[in-house]
Amino acid sequence: MTASTTVRLDVPIDDLFGIHNLPYGVYSLPGRAPRVGTRYGEYVVDLATLLGDDVFAGPSLNPFMAQGHDRWVQVRSAVTAALSEDVPRAAVHSASDVTLHLPFDVADYVDFYASEHHAANLGRLFRPDNPEPLMPNWKHLPVGYHGRSASIVVSGTDIIRPAGQRKGPNDPAPVFGPSVRLDIEAELGFVVGTGSALGEPVSAGRAEKHLFGVVLFNDWSARDIQAWEYVPLGPNLGKSFASTVSPWVVPLLALEEAKVRTPVQEPEVLPYLALDEPWGLDIDLEVEWNGEVVSRPPYAAMYWSPAQMLAHLTVNGAPTRTGDLFASGTVSGPAKEQRGAFIELTWGGAEPVTVAGERRTFLEDGDEVVLRATAPGAGGTRIGFGEARGRVVAARHGREV
Amino acid sequence: MTASTTVRLDVPIDDLFGIHNLPYGVYSLPGRAPRVGTRYGEYVVDLATLLGDDVFAGPSLNPFMAQGHDRWVQVRSAVTAALSEDVPRAAVHSASDVTLHLPFDVADYVDFYASEHHAANLGRLFRPDNPEPLMPNWKHLPVGYHGRSASIVVSGTDIIRPAGQRKGPNDPAPVFGPSVRLDIEAELGFVVGTGSALGEPVSAGRAEKHLFGVVLFNDWSARDIQAWEYVPLGPNLGKSFASTVSPWVVPLLALEEAKVRTPVQEPEVLPYLALDEPWGLDIDLEVEWNGEVVSRPPYAAMYWSPAQMLAHLTVNGAPTRTGDLFASGTVSGPAKEQRGAFIELTWGGAEPVTVAGERRTFLEDGDEVVLRATAPGAGGTRIGFGEARGRVVAARHGREV
Known part of the structure; x- marks a missing residue:
């Protein structure tokens, strides 16, 4: 008997971090390297795991941002869709368990x-x-x-x-x-x-x-x-x-x-x-x-x-x-x-x-x-x-x- | 009969880029990636090749600068010594053959x-x-x-x-x-x-x-x-x-x-x-x-x-x-x-x-x-x-x- 590897996240539509927000940030777990996540209700969802996209596996939003507006639209749509289905349990962390970092490398x-x-x-x-x-x-x-x-x-x-x-x-x-x-x-x-x-x-x-x-x-x-x-x-x-x-x-x-x-x-x-x-x-x-x-x-x-x-x-x-x-x-x-x-x-x-x-x-x-x-x-x-x-x-x- | 793989660089002591100057810069040859070099007379000398040190193999002085003052002293001494001897021909370029780049990544x-x-x-x-x-x-x-x-x-x-x-x-x-x-x-x-x-x-x-x-x-x-x-x-x-x-x-x-x-x-x-x-x-x-x-x-x-x-x-x-x-x-x-x-x-x-x-x-x-x-x-x-x-x-x- 194994635990399910996916989970359905139940976040009220009117949560300030509900499905219509989906902000981007950089988080880490104790002893682990920082990665890009989104905040969804009380969860932080790892985007590299959720989407299978390594542009989110690093400590900064810059590589993703540099991909441009069309990609921002596409990824937002993909994240919205993915969070309406079962998501990999490995992608999900409690917001209270993570450390949040400066989300991007500031240029000028x-x-x-x-x-x-x-x-x-x-x-x-x-x-x-x-x-x-x-x-x-x-x-x-x-x-x-x-x-x-x-x-x-x-x-x-x-x-x-x-x-x-x-x-x-x-x-x-x-x-x-x-x-x-x-x-x-x-x-x-x-x-x-x-x-x-x-x-x-x-x-x-x-x-x-x-x-x-x-x-x-x-x-x-x-x-x-x-x-x-x-x-x-x-x-x-x-x-x-x-x-x-x-x-x-x-x-x-x-x-x-x-x-x-x-x-x-x-x-x-x-x-x-x-x-x-x-x-x-x-x-x-x-x-x-x-x-x-x-x-x-x-x-x-x-x-x-x-x-x-x-x-x-x-x-x-x-x-x-x-x-x-x-x-x-x-x-x-x-x-x-x-x-x-x-x-x-x-x-x-x-x-x-x-x-x-x-x-x-x-x-x-x-x-x-x-x-x-x-x-x-x-x-x-x-x-x-x-x-x-x-x-x-x-x-x-x-x-x- | 093969050409010598080393060369002695003859630069007058009173050249503005003589042995007492040895500035650092980033140069490239046509079609090649930029690397760190020093200017010596009319030559640009590749420092990664001269010193066998890969900190100079990239397009910016920042990695070397970040190593700190003791290393700056040590490397300057090593470059000075190396240029007084025969140097690898592969390290030497004519200043007129190279393109010079912004030498460091500007932070603030x-x-x-x-x-x-x-x-x-x-x-x-x-x-x-x-x-x-x-x-x-x-x-x-x-x-x-x-x-x-x-x-x-x-x-x-x-x-x-x-x-x-x-x-x-x-x-x-x-x-x-x-x-x-x-x-x-x-x-x-x-x-x-x-x-x-x-x-x-x-x-x-x-x-x-x-x-x-x-x-x-x-x-x-x-x-x-x-x-x-x-x-x-x-x-x-x-x-x-x-x-x-x-x-x-x-x-x-x-x-x-x-x-x-x-x-x-x-x-x-x-x-x-x-x-x-x-x-x-x-x-x-x-x-x-x-x-x-x-x-x-x-x-x-x-x-x-x-x-x-x-x-x-x-x-x-x-x-x-x-x-x-x-x-x-x-x-x-x-x-x-x-x-x-x-x-x-x-x-x-x-x-x-x-x-x-x-x-x-x-x-x-x-x-x-x-x-x-x-x-x-x-x-x-x-x-x-x-x-x-x-x-x-x-x-x-x-x-x-």
Whole structure:
């Protein structure tokens, strides 16, 4: 008498990781090498075993992503079909038994600044005397900058409080030490599946063919380090110590029902940024701080769309590669409880909030932040993005370096 | 009667690629896969064959660099010894017979702004009403920003004129088209051989153990695109279309004689940027524009040293990896004929120069720029860096995108 070698997985259709989601990630079992899997309910299903396809037998999504859009469609269809039948028991693991890893090798990383509400809030905070909170270029192009790929870590990685230089406007000289204004930025990250050659821009209309999927992204920010360093060449050490991504990449193919029109863009954008049917994504984010939800930023309110960001990024001929990641910038809505950064939520620290019974402006050592999100899926379901979790631990080198 | 299988290479001691240089690069013969070689006089010598070491049999320096400083010392010594004896004929190629490739896989790329003369010149150009040309942070930290790794190309690659948005201060709205202020920045690039873990800063004193070598670096810059986009998050598309590196990585071990004290830093830097014996590099650059040398920027005048740049880059706990590249920013000396960018040399286009009989402010299609450099080597010799060459070709997509 032998145990059955197959099993039928029973996952409710309305599970956040139900049949209409099927995100991709990289997992490992204790003592085993990482491989590509999909999350289905409370299961992680090994895709190399399920599909008999070795492109999933390695520790990164990149080889699969590089196969291109037609393959993404085909594999999604094959996984959907396979999970409706009996599946090999050897392919199935409990989500609680696996370790999740960074799901792809990050090539170039760019962070945008695509929320009008966020950009305007920061303008009011940093330039209170200026009646116009947005910079003159802001509505003409999606402002963005390159960041550090090596610092991108998977959910659950501790965030070591960064040390660095800071200087207040009235300080005689900069001082060195652990950041005292450590913040988050709740963002989405867009993963480029297939790249584009040097000299060959990706048009806004073609962007969807290059975009593989979406992750949660926490762009941890040391506001004091950033404020002192960022003129004139932009943020560097105030950001480069760590960024957290969620382990499951939700395919853009799963987000058809989440597509919404982006806000009206006025003044009209230049032709290379125009789309016949401009699409954004109706994704609801949630920011949890020490167990308490403090903000619910709506991605649908973002001014610049993912297609516009990719078109802009490449319009000068810059090449892209499989594994490029571009993030949206902080997602903030018009209301206070929709702000995706604590510098906005506490208005530069002037309006502390109470979090799980304690007063907070910026992050304290031991604080934990979790980003989550859901979006409309097929058949009236909702798609879950899992989480991007990070706990702040004390600076290691702030005093003695 | 068979031909000898070994050969003695006769290279003058004072050749710019003599026995005291021995840079590393990646070459290929027609129809063959790229491999690591060294340049010795007019020869390219295959290192896997010379040393019987397969770490050099691939298309990138990264595996060798990752082996660390002790191995770099050992291999340099072994190559020096081997080239003083008969060498296998199969290892030797004429430099004119090979194609040179990007010598390493670029991980993260950061561009600094380490020349006081360059920063002050740009301050005077962009903020003429401000009596202090340097920003308040400039003498306290090496200002820098992350750039696009995918756009880094090897010498000889054509530079496609980038298209993008630009808006002059008096224009009613931005326009789109090929850049009309295409410029260069003559820089050096520093290649990180061994990385450092997240949370573990590299001290200024330890930087030398991590730095593998030095390349020429041309940070092509579209000044009109840059001027419109860069506030508040720094340069992006004005830079990300292309950067050119020289194919030969000169080991830091070859530059012992080139070490010089950096200029006095006043105000005193914070302890993490201080060195007991601050060292810069006495490297003489040369900028050739359409066959005419128009500038000779002295690297010895740079304010911030390579060790300080690496210490700063990591002081917040940011990790580094084998293949990280950080560039110095434009090398400009105090004199006009030492300026390393055309925006400085022509004072924002207001003072055209005559180049090979033609009037120039910024780059025209068909123009070619070559960077070269030499430095003191052992025994009174000079070390050559080869060249970083690029020719500007017309924009491809500037009109129709």
